[in-house]
Amino acid sequence: AQKVTQAQTEISVVEKEDVTLDCVYETRDTTYYLFWYKQPPSGELVFLIRRNSFDEQNEISGRYSWNFQKSTSSFNFTITASQVVDSAVYFCALRRDGNQFYFGTGTSLTVIP
Amino acid sequence: GAGVSQSPSNKVTEKGKDVELRCDPISGHTALYWYRQRLGQGLEFLIYFQGNSAPDKSGLPSDRFSAERTGESVSTLTIQRTQQEDSAVYLCASRHTGGGGTEAFFGQGTRLTVV
Numbered sequence: 247a248q249k250v251t252q253a254q255t256e257i258s259v260v261e262k263e264d265v266t267l268d269c270v271y272e273t274r275d276t277t278y279y280l281f282w283y284k285q286p287p288s289g290e291l292v293f294l295i296r297r298n299s300f301d302e303q304n305e306i307s308g309r310y311s312w313n314f315q316k317s318t319s320s321f322n323f324t325i326t327a328s329q330v331v332d333s334a335v336y337f338c339a340l341r342r343d344g345n346q347f348y349f350g351t352g353t354s355l356t357v358i359p
Numbered sequence: 360g361a362g363v364s365q366s367p368s369n370k371v372t373e374k375g376k377d378v379e380l381r382c383d384p385i386s387g388h389t390a391l392y393w394y395r396q397r398l399g400q401g402l403e404f405l406i407y408f409q410g411n412s413a414p415d416k417s418g419l420p421s422d423r424f425s426a427e428r429t430g431e432s433v434s435t436l437t438i439q440r441t442q443q444e445d446s447a448v449y450l451c452a453s454r455h456t457g458g459g460g461t462e463a464f465f466g467q468g469t470r471l472t473v474v
Contacts, residue, residue, distance in 0.1 A: 281462055289448065291465040337402065346392060346415060347452075347463060351401040 248273050250340050252350035259328050260358050267323040267353045269338030275299075279341045280314065280321045285352070286334040294336075297321060328357045361385075363466035365451050371472045372441055380436040380469045384453030389431050392452045392463060402450065408434065409456070441473045 249272040259265045271280065282294040295305060297314050305312050309326045325332050338350045364383040372378050384391050393405040404418035408428045419425070423442075428434040438445055448470050452463035 283465075290467045291450065291452075293462045293464065296462045344409065346404050346407045346418070347402075348404075349394075349402040 248275075248278075248340055248342060248345075248348045250338050250348050250350035252336075252338055252353050254353045255351070256354045256356070258356045258358060261330060262327050264324060264326050265328055265355065267325075267336050267338075267355065269321045269323065269350060271319050271321065271338070271340045273340060273342065275342050277343055281339040281341070281347070282312065282321075282323050283337045283339065283349075284334045285337065291337070294323075325355075328355075330357050330359050333357045363451055363453050363464055365449075365466035365469050367469060368467065369470045369472075371474060374443060374473055375440055377437065377439045378441055378471065380438075380449050380451075380471070382434045382436070382451030382453075382466060384432065384434070384451070385455075385464060387431075387455060388453035388464075389456045390454040390463070391428055391434050392454070393426055393434070393436050394450045394452070395447045396450060396468070397447045405436070405449075438471075441471075443473045446471055446473045 251270045254268055278299045280297045284292045284294055295312055302314050311324045313322045333356050335352045335354045337352045339347045341347045363385055366381045370378055389410045391408040394402040395405055396402050406419055406426045407415040423439045426436045448468040450465055450468045452465045454463040455461050
């Protein structure tokens with residue numbers, strides 16, 4: 247079975263602090279894909295990043311970085327120097343080949359000015 | 360089109376009525392998904408279409424829910440005899456299947472309120 251766990255339900259940080267959103271996944275497949283999506287208050291889900299199971303390279307995009315570790319089945323997301331505009335619900339997701347996306351329950355991030 | 364388009368944006372219906380929700384995927388995207396999101400909750404999988412394959416209907420919560428897709432274009436999600444617990448945002452997403460690992464792009468959703 248596939249499962250994605252986002253243990254952090256809500257996080258509040260003060261602007262300019264760094265914050266890490268945790269994601270732990272379960273799958274028996276050797277080929278799978280991991281994703282992060284952002285859902286701002288407007289409601290539309292915005293794609294942030296995709297990672298293939300055979301590519302464990304970490305990635306940095308501006309203030310965002312992602313740490314993929316197969317040994318711990320984790321795909322964590324760090325926002326550096328957080329801003330108010332980062333306030334949103336963030337979803338981690340897993341997909342097997344030819345299948346649906348399995349989403350975590352989301353982490354609600356509030357950045358306080 | 361430029362993105363996934365869903366209509367209507369909002370729908371208020373009386374309990375017991377049928378509703379149809381529409382999704383126009385991104386042109387060329389062979390995979391299409393429907394998810395439901397209740398207020399303050401995560402995404403609940405409903406159904407998945409992939410090209411000409413039989414759809415994965417494993418997430419449909421009851422036989423009141425059904426969905427169709429015309430070829431690789433428009434999809435409609437139908438809810439019959441709506442109940443108050445059907446109130447939610449219904450999200451559609453599409454994905455290009457070349458390469459296997461592509462991401463899905465979501466529409467803005469249809470907010471359904473059953474009164």
